[in-house]
Amino acid sequence: MIAKTPQPPYYAVIFTTLLSDNLEGYAETAKRMEELAQEQPGYLGIESARADVGITVSYWETLDAISAWKNNVEHTEAREKGRTQWYKKYVLRISKVERAYGFEN
Amino acid sequence: MIAKTPQPPYYAVIFTTLLSDNLEGYAETAKRMEELAQEQPGYLGIESARADVGITVSYWETLDAISAWKNNVEHTEAREKGRTQWYKKYVLRISKVERAYGFEN
Numbered sequence: 001m002i003a004k005t006p007q008p009p010y011y012a013v014i015f016t017t018l019l020s021d022n023l024e025g026y027a028e029t030a031k032r033m034e035e036l037a038q039e040q041p042g043y044l045g046i047e048s049a050r051a052d053v054g055i056t057v058s059y060w061e062t063l064d065a066i067s068a069w070k071n072n073v074e075h076t077e078a079r080e081k082g083r084t085q086w087y088k089k090y091v092l093r094i095s096k097v098e099r100a101y102g103f104e105n
Numbered sequence: 106m107i108a109k110t111p112q113p114p115y116y117a118v119i120f121t122t123l124l125s126d127n128l129e130g131y132a133e134t135a136k137r138m139e140e141l142a143q144e145q146p147g148y149l150g151i152e153s154a155r156a157d158v159g160i161t162v163s164y165w166e167t168l169d170a171i172s173a174w175k176n177n178v179e180h181t182e183a184r185e186k187g188r189t190q191w192y193k194k195y196v197l198r199i200s201k202v203e204r205a206y207g208f209e210n
Binding site for chain 1: 106107108110113117119121122123125152153154155156157158159160162188192193194195196197198199200201202203204205206207208209210
């Protein structure tokens with residue numbers, strides 16, 4: 001799904017990952033985190049795809065909304081499992097969306 | 106591949122797409138555009154994945170570098186084919202990366 005975001009400015013968290021070989025519990029937690037993110041104040045949408053890398057982009061109204069989501073207890077526990085078990089490598093980038101263009105046939 | 110980007114600030118172009126049923130020539134052009142992007146001044150890296158949506162994030166030193174790539178003739182022709190043939194829908198977001206964190210096991 002392509003996220004239906006408002007006019008910029010807003011924020012995008014670009015989370016790019018390489019998975020490890022130990023994915024026990026990963027799929028359930030990833031799904032739960034997507035659901036939980038949607039309940040957070042300032043959440044605008046999410047887009048996710050995986051090939052050799054996984055890319056998940058979540059969109060937020062403000063940097064404060066991103067910080068609050070980062071500090072969510074269940075999310076913090078999931079990140080700890082990510083670091084110790086599921087991910088071989090990741091990069092997380094916090095960016096401010098300045099312009100956006102769309103097209104639909 | 107996860108892009109090896111420098112310390113922020115830099116720019117991310119987040120390109121999220123839904124494909125049409127008419128993909129003749131798409132794979133070759135997508136590959137060519139990735140190669141051509143890498144030759145552009147100010148190019149920093151690219152990440153790409155596809156599930157039900159495709160997400161390609163390219164990273165650039167400046168907004169001017171993004172504009173120059175947008176105006177590249179071969180890229181402009183490819184975008185036209187994208188709009189008329191390959192894509193059912195897309196959203197392109199230009200964002201400024203303000204912070205980045207990495208992790209590697």
